[in-house]
Amino acid sequence: SQQGEEDPQALSIQEGENATMNCSYKTSINNLQWYRQNSGRGLVHLILIRSNEREKHSGRLRVTLDTSKKSSSLLITASRAADTASYFCATVLAGGTSYGKLTFGQGTILTVHP
């Protein structure tokens, strides 16, 4: 099964509301990253949080990481219609043969209604 699993699978909100997406993983990580994908396009990196960090901000984005629960959340504040996209978490494992590789979750589809 996937290293990262996201919840919810789909989220529909109104413009101006906040959107929260969660990601859980199974094994120790070096870092966790969030990406956005607009329909039929490539992925765009949003934010990276290292295993020794608990919270990180970038503009309207806030990411938290709880390594004891092996989970992360992405909060988008004051959402806009342009935020409509799929959001993926991806983990880089801490060591072993998988070191350095990104493992993606299945994503959360966010729809922001004007």
Add this chain to the structure above:
Amino acid sequence: DGGITQSPKYLFRKEGQNVTLSCEQNLNHDAMYWYRQDPGQGLRLIYYSQIVNDFQKGDIAEGYSVSREKKESFPLTVTSAQKNPTAFYLCASSKGWGSGSIGEQFFGPGTRLTVL
């Protein structure tokens, strides 16, 4: 402009044919990656390369082959041995792994492959 380009954007293949997807980057990145994305799914790693003339299998390498003869290029061949090749293929690159911490990957626009 710096970035990653993939071509073609759409590709149609008959069963039994090999096809090659192009990926070029001018970001001077050492590492390059190929992913496959199926509808409603996340990305799965096919092959990756940390340096020129070296590459490793990812999680779903069967039926695919790659080469890394130049730093800026990492073409992917989908062979006839790949049983279900219809998918969206994404190429990515990143800085080298030597620092001990893996950073962001930069993605191309993707190639949508359809087997007829």
